[in-house]
Amino acid sequence: xxxxxxxxxxxxxxxDETARAALVVRYQGQVxxxxxxxxxxxxxxxxxxxxxxxxxxxxLRSYDSKREFEPWLLAIAGNRCRSQLSLRVRxxxxxxxxxxxxxxxxxHDAGTGLAEEVGRAIDKLRADYRAAxxxxxxxxxxxxxxxxxxxxxxxxxxxxxxxxxREVARLLVERGVVEEMKHELQ
Amino acid sequence: MNCSEFQGRIDQVLDSRRAPTSDIPLRDHASxxxxxxxxLDSYLAMLQGVRRLEMLEPACGFSERVAIGLARHRRxxxxxxxxxxxxxxxxxxxxAVTPWLVRDDGAGxxxxxxxxxxxxxxxxxxxxxxxxxxxxxxxxxxxxPKVDTPxxxxxxxxxxxxxxxxxxxxxxxxxxxxxxxxxxxxxxxGGHNTPAGGWVDEFAEGLQPLSDxxxxxxxxxxxxxxxxxxxxxx
Numbered sequence: 001x002x003x004x005x006x007x008x009x010x011x012x013x014x015x016d017e018t019a020r021a022a023l024v025v026r027y028q029g030q031v032x033x034x035x036x037x038x039x040x041x042x043x044x045x046x047x048x049x050x051x052x053x054x055x056x057x058x059x060l061r062s063y064d065s066k067r068e069f070e071p072w073l074l075a076i077a078g079n080r081c082r083s084q085l086s087l088r089v090r091x092x093x094x095x096x097x098x099x100x101x102x103x104x105x106x107x108h109d110a111g112t113g114l115a116e117e118v119g120r121a122i123d124k125l126r127a128d129y130r131a132a133x134x135x136x137x138x139x140x141x142x143x144x145x146x147x148x149x150x151x152x153x154x155x156x157x158x159x160x161x162x163x164x165x166r167e168v169a170r171l172l173v174e175r176g177v178v179e180e181m182k183h184e185l186q
Numbered sequence: 187m188n189c190s191e192f193q194g195r196i197d198q199v200l201d202s203r204r205a206p207t208s209d210i211p212l213r214d215h216a217s218x219x220x221x222x223x224x225x226l227d228s229y230l231a232m233l234q235g236v237r238r239l240e241m242l243e244p245a246c247g248f249s250e251r252v253a254i255g256l257a258r259h260r261r262x263x264x265x266x267x268x269x270x271x272x273x274x275x276x277x278x279x280x281x282a283v284t285p286w287l288v289r290d291d292g293a294g295x296x297x298x299x300x301x302x303x304x305x306x307x308x309x310x311x312x313x314x315x316x317x318x319x320x321x322x323x324x325x326x327x328x329x330x331p332k333v334d335t336p337x338x339x340x341x342x343x344x345x346x347x348x349x350x351x352x353x354x355x356x357x358x359x360x361x362x363x364x365x366x367x368x369x370x371x372x373x374x375x376g377g378h379n380t381p382a383g384g385w386v387d388e389f390a391e392g393l394q395p396l397s398d399x400x401x402x403x404x405x406x407x408x409x410x411x412x413x414x415x416x417x418x419x420x
Contacts, residue, residue: 050248117235
């Protein structure tokens, strides 16, 4: 953990609101990205990200400062998302599909070309594969950190990332993206 | 290297965060195998696409919303937990004293008296019958059907009724009493506390009706209560 983050955590524990705000600004992108990738719904992802920070600050006293802050925070985010997903399974919302499609349009309109295609392929992955893939390739987590974040053995995290890669690569071939981008890739 | 080793090798290279094109065995095999060459291209496309993926950001004012959420939780933290503890303790106490409530309850007493009366009637009638005619005393079944119903009716149904009332009472009145606690505290502290309505509504929304499994478990618990055996022994 960097000295700066450690200092922010220490000040947050002392009740410093500006330190808390700084921690939120620093990690909101990572937390929101993971939540969005897991939930595929902007509003749900915002709620989950917000709840993640609230829970993190509430249990900051129990946080072991020898551990990295990021995996600890993202583990909370992962747990929140899993709870939301299980709630969705138990009580599916009739509006969910419509929202999902609207969200997909909203997010992918922002991207272009290859990134958009990869984003779309990632969205088609299973939730745990998706989370593991995003943590490894987008957030640059190690397998140990992924296993800590997703609360699974290191071997499982590795398998999830490998399978996610194969699936994304397969989808890109299927959609003809690889042929289209060949000149760019050379 | 053959095609089956190729995939594993790509994963190894990517796991160590190296570019697949920098690995000579991979490049060599891809140059001789069109299928593996396409696979390598698809992985390269994936890596480039991921690199171009933007980190998503939440809507504006996110940190302010977190601060508000945190402040709200801080206000609700202990009182709501205390309310849950108080409610749970109240429910446990009610369940624990249910058999004694039944014992002191008028209807329960009436039922027990009926049962006692029935059993004494049966024993006295059997005695009388035994005295008057030894042949009929050997067949006490004639008197039995009249007095068998009250003992089976008095204990369990009474307990179940009172317990159900207690549980529903806790569920109905619990949130209302929770609402009164902080309001009273707020009045005591000169109105500096937050209005109770918000989190009480939230708490009440969180209450779920009893599921079938919970109801079944509750029934089992009621069956196991000592009231019936006490009544029978008395």
